[in-house]
Structure formats: structure tokens, C-alpha cells
Amino acid sequence: MPPNPKVLALMSHALPPATGAISFFIPGRDSKIAWRNAMNTAEIIRMVVNVGTTLGFEGERVPLRELVERCYATGTFPSVWLVEGLGHYYADLWYERNETPKDVLTDPQLHDLPAKSMTMLHAGIGLSFAHQTLLKVAPNSSHEEYRKAVSHIVELCKQSSRPGYTGAALESIGLVARNFHGLTVMKAVHRALAEVDPDSVGYLFRGAGRAVYFSAPNFIPGWRTPWRAMALTQQEPSDEQGRRNMRAGFAWASTVVNMRHPIIMETILKYHGAELSADDAFSNGVMSSLMMRYDTSPDDPYVERFCNYRPASSDAKVVEWWNRLVKGPAEKALQEYYPVLQETNHLEEVFRYQDLGKLVKRLKDSSIQPG
Numbered sequence: 001m002p003p004n005p006k007v008l009a010l011m012s013h014a015l016p017p018a019t020g021a022i023s024f025f026i027p028g029r030d031s032k033i034a035w036r037n038a039m040n041t042a043e044i045i046r047m048v049v050n051v052g053t054t055l056g057f058e059g060e061r062v063p064l065r066e067l068v069e070r071c072y073a074t075g076t077f078p079s080v081w082l083v084e085g086l087g088h089y090y091a092d093l094w095y096e097r098n099e100t101p102k103d104v105l106t107d108p109q110l111h112d113l114p115a116k117s118m119t120m121l122h123a124g125i126g127l128s129f130a131h132q133t134l135l136k137v138a139p140n141s142s143h144e145e146y147r148k149a150v151s152h153i154v155e156l157c158k159q160s161s162r163p164g165y166t167g168a169a170l171e172s173i174g175l176v177a178r179n180f181h182g183l184t185v186m187k188a189v190h191r192a193l194a195e196v197d198p199d200s201v202g203y204l205f206r207g208a209g210r211a212v213y214f215s216a217p218n219f220i221p222g223w224r225t226p227w228r229a230m231a232l233t234q235q236e237p238s239d240e241q242g243r244r245n246m247r248a249g250f251a252w253a254s255t256v257v258n259m260r261h262p263i264i265m266e267t268i269l270k271y272h273g274a275e276l277s278a279d280d281a282f283s284n285g286v287m288s289s290l291m292m293r294y295d296t297s298p299d300d301p302y303v304e305r306f307c308n309y310r311p312a313s314s315d316a317k318v319v320e321w322w323n324r325l326v327k328g329p330a331e332k333a334l335q336e337y338y339p340v341l342q343e344t345n346h347l348e349e350v351f352r353y354q355d356l357g358k359l360v361k362r363l364k365d366s367s368i369q370p371g
Helices: 005-023 030-049 051-057 063-073 078-096 117-133 143-160 166-180 181-197 198-214 229-237 240-257 260-277 281-298 300-306 316-343 348-349 354-365
Strands: none
Touching: 030 078, 030 198, 030 260, 051 063, 051 078, 063 078, 063 117, 078 117, 078 166, 078 281, 078 300, 117 143, 117 166, 117 281, 117 348, 143 166, 143 181, 166 181, 166 348, 181 198, 198 229, 198 240, 229 240, 240 260, 240 281, 240 300, 260 316, 281 300, 281 316, 281 348, 281 354, 300 316, 316 348, 316 354, 348 354
């Protein structure tokens, strides 16, 4: 039986101390940085899982709009995670009533929800749909059973998502399949999704990349590198597009989780900068993460501080990697790409790997009316 979210929350309390102990074997200040990374990750997990306790509404019937407002009242940094947890909680209400979710975020009565809450509310309902549905299959279930389950998840995501946000819900399938149900289930879901809705496979692997960042093995640093998930992004997908999506998902999570501590991203580059420079997958994840973060909380001061960060390292390679893989892409994302994606209602596209420059150019060209 896969772990439920409450078990994951308990693990988030137990794993950081273990990380701290093993981190002493990592040289210099990097041991403290690995521990800080684990603490940040654990904090995020608890916020998503314990949203009811944090906002004080467990057992109450409170309008969704009011709950969203409570999320944002906690501050710009925690709000994005609480909103994701709220979407999960809200969709779960249908299952608690033994009903099939319908119009979860498309209900006309929810028309006044703030636009800035949309991406992470959709990510949250996707978590619920995937988790609840995949509980009905097992690693040894037939391919046809997986096809039915995956078709059902995709249908739920599309039926309950507003235009331009379906991808945010679909991406959560990869996170749930990989972390709550394991690699065997993840591969079975991939095979089924490739038949049911091949255009969504990119979202699946992006979610899987986010999943391995939040997975238990990534909490515990290796002897030579604090981030074990990097190897998983190369080993688990069967093709190059899958690997790039997973790498982008890892970058997405490492950026947004550690935005308050950019030294962590700098240290990731210290250990992995050479391999991350091989393609644009990592910088794609950085750009997508920052656009999502800005869209959900444009007044968050950590966004600007992260973008303006100057590496502390005296290693010229690390500085060059930061400027090429993080700083330059971040500026382009917020100044050039985000305005177009937001205006054309295509923010869901940041939830999968692709050439964002070509996408934005295509959207701009299509918006030019003849005559």
C-alpha cells in the first residue's frame, strides 16, 4: 500500500535529522547547505499536507474563496504551497462523499477566485485525482486496468480545469505515481498515458522530476553529492524527452523550494554544473518555476532577490554556470516569456519541458491579426 499524505508528513519530520547526521561527511559548508535543503523540502511537504491544520478549518465548511484568502494571509512564500494543499483538500471532499468529482474549479459559483491562485489550485486537484484513482490499481494490475485508471484521471483533470490550466493538473500525475506508488506503477502509468493521451506524457515526466526531488532518497545526501535525485532523472526515463522533462522538474522544485536560500542552487551547480550545461532542460525548469512563482505571488520579494543573487563561490565555472543556467534564463522568463504566456492564457505550458522561446514566438505571431 503506498504511503498516504499524512505518512509523508511524518517522514518530513524524521528525515531532516538523518540528513543532518550524514551531512557531516560532506566537506566544508556544503554539509550545512545540504541540511538546509532538507529542512526547506520538509517544510514544503508539511505545508501542502497539513493545510487544514495550518489554516484552522478542519471539520468546518468554509467557502473556497475564504480559504484561498486565508492562504495568502500567511505570507507570499507559504501561500503557494498552502494553495496547492487546499486544491488537494477541496477535490478530496468529493471522494469523502463517495461522489465522482465534477466541475471542481469550473463551477460558475467559483468565478470570483483570484487569478493568482489558479495554477496551484489546479496542481492540487490533480494530486487528488491521481492519488485517489491510482489507489485502485496495483503494480501487478493489467495494462487495461491502468488504461482505465489513467483515462479517468485525464478526464477528471480536463473536465474540472479552467482553460489554460489543465496542464497544471495533469503534471501532478507524475508526482503522485512516482512518489506515492513507486517506479513500477510510474512506468505502467506512462505506457497507458502514451496510448490514452500522448500529448500529456511530457507533463507526466515533469511531475516525476518534481517527485524525485521530494523523494526520501533525495533527503539523504550521497557521499559525493548531496542530490541523489540528479541521477534518477537520467536513469528512470526511457527516452531523451523524458529525461529532459524530469531534469526540468528537478530544477523547478529546487528553484521554488529554495528561493529564500539561493546558495543551495549555487551548490547544486557546484556539483552538477557541467552535466546540467549539456542541454537546456535545467534552465527550462528554472524559468518555468519562476514564472509560476511570479504568477502566484508577484509581490514576493524572494523572486527578485533570487534573480539578483551573486554567487559566493570563487570558482569562475560556478559563477559562469549561475549566469548561464539561472540568472540569464530567469530574466528572460520574467521579462519576455511570462507576459505573453499570461496574456494568451497558456501558463499551463510551463508545466512541461519545451522550447519556451519558440512557443512564445508562435503565440505572438498567432496573435497578430492580418490587415
